[in-house]
Amino acid sequence: xxxxxxxxxxLAELVALNTVNxxxxxxxxxxxxxxxxTDAGFTTEALAAQPDRPNxxxxxxxxxxxxxxxxxxxxxxxxxxxxEWTHDPWSGEVADGYLWGRGSIDxxxxxxxxxxxxxxxxxxxxxxxxGALRLVFTADEExxxxxxxxxxxxxxxxxxRCDMLLNEGGGxxxxxxxxxxxxxxxxxxGIFRFTVTARGVAGHASLPRTGDNALLKLAxxxxxxxxxxxxxxVTDAPAALLAGLxxxxxxxxxxxxxxxxxxxxxxxxxxxxxxxxxxxxxxSASTKINVIPSRAQLRIDCRVPPGxxxxxxRARIAEVLGEEVEVEFTEEVTxxxxxxxSPLMSAIDNWVGARDPGASAVPLILxxxxxxxxxxxxxxxxxxxxxxxxxxxxxxEAASLMHNADExxxxxxxGFAAACYFDLVGELLA
Numbered sequence: 001x002x003x004x005x006x007x008x009x010x011l012a013e014l015v016a017l018n019t020v021n022x023x024x025x026x027x028x029x030x031x032x033x034x035x036x037x038t039d040a041g042f043t044t045e046a047l048a049a050q051p052d053r054p055n056x057x058x059x060x061x062x063x064x065x066x067x068x069x070x071x072x073x074x075x076x077x078x079x080x081x082x083x084e085w086t087h088d089p090w091s092g093e094v095a096d097g098y099l100w101g102r103g104s105i106d107x108x109x110x111x112x113x114x115x116x117x118x119x120x121x122x123x124x125x126x127x128x129x130x131g132a133l134r135l136v137f138t139a140d141e142e143x144x145x146x147x148x149x150x151x152x153x154x155x156x157x158x159x160x161r162c163d164m165l166l167n168e169g170g171g172x173x174x175x176x177x178x179x180x181x182x183x184x185x186x187x188x189x190g191i192f193r194f195t196v197t198a199r200g201v202a203g204h205a206s207l208p209r210t211g212d213n214a215l216l217k218l219a220x221x222x223x224x225x226x227x228x229x230x231x232x233x234v235t236d237a238p239a240a241l242l243a244g245l246x247x248x249x250x251x252x253x254x255x256x257x258x259x260x261x262x263x264x265x266x267x268x269x270x271x272x273x274x275x276x277x278x279x280x281x282x283x284s285a286s287t288k289i290n291v292i293p294s295r296a297q298l299r300i301d302c303r304v305p306p307g308x309x310x311x312x313x314r315a316r317i318a319e320v321l322g323e324e325v326e327v328e329f330t331e332e333v334t335x336x337x338x339x340x341x342s343p344l345m346s347a348i349d350n351w352v353g354a355r356d357p358g359a360s361a362v363p364l365i366l367x368x369x370x371x372x373x374x375x376x377x378x379x380x381x382x383x384x385x386x387x388x389x390x391x392x393x394x395x396x397e398a399a400s401l402m403h404n405a406d407e408x409x410x411x412x413x414x415g416f417a418a419a420c421y422f423d424l425v426g427e428l429l430a
Contacts, residue, residue: 003116003422004415008099010036011112011414012092014075015101021076023052024147026139029075029108030056033115033137040119042135047156049147053139057152057159059132060122061429066131069428070162071118071421072371073111074141074148077103084405098408106402107168109409110388110417111137114166117421128429136160141371149371153378162382164344164428165375166421169366169386172395173359174266176259177246180359182352183395184345185386187237187337187365188373189272189303192313196221197326202294211292215285218298221321225280225300228320233312235305237365238273240340244362265396272367276316277303299330303367306335333369336376342383347427351420356391389413389420 017029034044037058048054080089080102087093087100094100103109118135140148152160169185198218203211232252234242239249247255252274260267279301285293302313310332317327339345340363349361372384390398390413401407 002415003120003418004411006120007112007116007414007418008094008411010116011099011104011109011409012094014108014112015092015099015103016090018090019076020079020102021140021142024076024139025052026075027052027054030054030137030139033075033111034058036115037119037122037135041122042118045159047152047159049151049155053147055139055148055152056135056137058118058135058137060118060134061128061132063132063134063161066128067163067429068132068134068161069425070134070136070160070165070375071114072136072138072149072165072167072375073107073114074138074371075103075108075111076139076142076148077106077108078142078403080407081405086406089407094411097410097412099411099414100406100408102407104407104409105398106407107388109414110168113388113414113417114421117418117425120422121425126426131163131429133425133429134160134162138371145371145374149374153374157378160375161379162375163379165372165382165384166424167370167372167375167384167386168388169370169372170364171386171388171417172390172393172398173356174269174395176263176266180356181244181362182356182359182387182389183241183364184348184361185366185370185372186240186340186345186363187235187306188335188369189305189365189367190309190335191331191333191369192302192304192310192329193331194300194302194313194317194327194329196298196300196321197328198296198298199326200292200294200296203292205290205292208292211294214293214296218283218296221298221325222280224320225278228278231275231316231319233275233305233308235307235337235365236340237337237363238270238305240363241270241273241365244360269395269399272303273365275305276308276312277367278316278320304335305365306337309334333373336373337365338376338383338385344383344385344428347424348385348387351423352389355416355419387420389417391416
């Protein structure tokens with residue numbers, strides 16, 4: 001069986017296992033992967049903070065004799081409403097050239113491709129010339145990793161230590177300026193979520209002028225958030241991305257204008273990489289429909305580039321909402337990053353150029369979150385990238401399907417990614 005066929009077969013099995021988190025119930029998926037890799041010659045170990053939610057660590061080679069390359073992935077998914085789907089989200093059905101189902105992009109596809117590539121190497125008798133190949137498949141990424149990658153890195157760092165790591169967060173192709181580019185996620189933004197409170201005076205809703213409706217005071221804030229002034233904080237990875245696209249990192253506004261003119265859908269992916277973002281997601285006020293609220297609250301998801309923190313968030317809040325707003329930070333997680341230049345980046349770029357002549361790998365920053373954070377925190381010298389190469393499904397297409405109904409992956413991209421991992425493992429651990 002070739003890499004694509006085997007990856008499709010394994011992904012179909014994994015999709016059919018409902019691992020919506022919560023509750024997760026990742027054990028059947030982890031056990032299937034453990035059996036698959038054990039049969040190929042890996043030493044496998046399940047480590048669990050909760051019995052039904054184990055994590056898998058599979059190792060080939062001696063991690064004391066040289067560098068360790070880790071292929072990382074999570075098997076939990078977000079929820080799915082079957083009524084909204086063309087195909088059952090837990091069918092793993094192949095139709096119209098796609099494999100359909102929850103997790104087919106985020107990220108059981110990468111798990112399947114990594115496992116198949118590694119198993120194919122091991123079954124052929126290959127072993128690292130020095131060091132080790134380590135596969136780590138985790139539970140609980142979608143809700144923060146408290147019983148998954150975070151728990152592993154904090155409680156069992158000796159079991160998951162690595163020098164190089166490939167995870168989710170990049171890899172889908174996009175076209176710009178006449179070239180084809182594959183993004184490599186070198187960094188992730190931090191999270192500085194906060195609540196804004198507006199205050200007024202309560203009253204009876206039948207007499208609207210007797211109170212001071214706090215809810216109405218949120219309206220100007222929402223309008224400001226819908227059309228914020230331009231502001232940029234371009235850190236290493238997005239600067240390298242703009243340079244790779246032939247744009248000037250020193251003038252991000254002009255770069256975005258050029259990107260929007262050439263490919264409007266690409267701007268939506270690039271713009272959040274270039275600074276602090278403020279996205280209102282929840283609002284609350286009166287608990288009774290006939291009471292004018294004396295207090296109204298707006299909850300805002302704020303993302304901050306790595307290297308910046310609360311001060312940058314506060315500066316952007318003041319810029320958009322003004323200095324006088326009442327703000328309470330409710331969650332703070334600093335961003336994380338790896339160097340944009342490294343032997344791992346060079347290997348990826350060389351592979352891309354060989355498999356898609358004329359194409360290039362470009363660094364980027366992930367506006368969201370992945371398990372790479374816990375590995376970067378635990379192992380500061382580890383170079384961690386997000387890279388799942390997709391040649392047939394573009395970055396814009398893939399992003400629109402993530403966490404959405406009708407999530408699906410072009411089966412050719414499963415073979416493309418598996419071939420990438422197969423080749424990189426052989427090169428980096430020769």
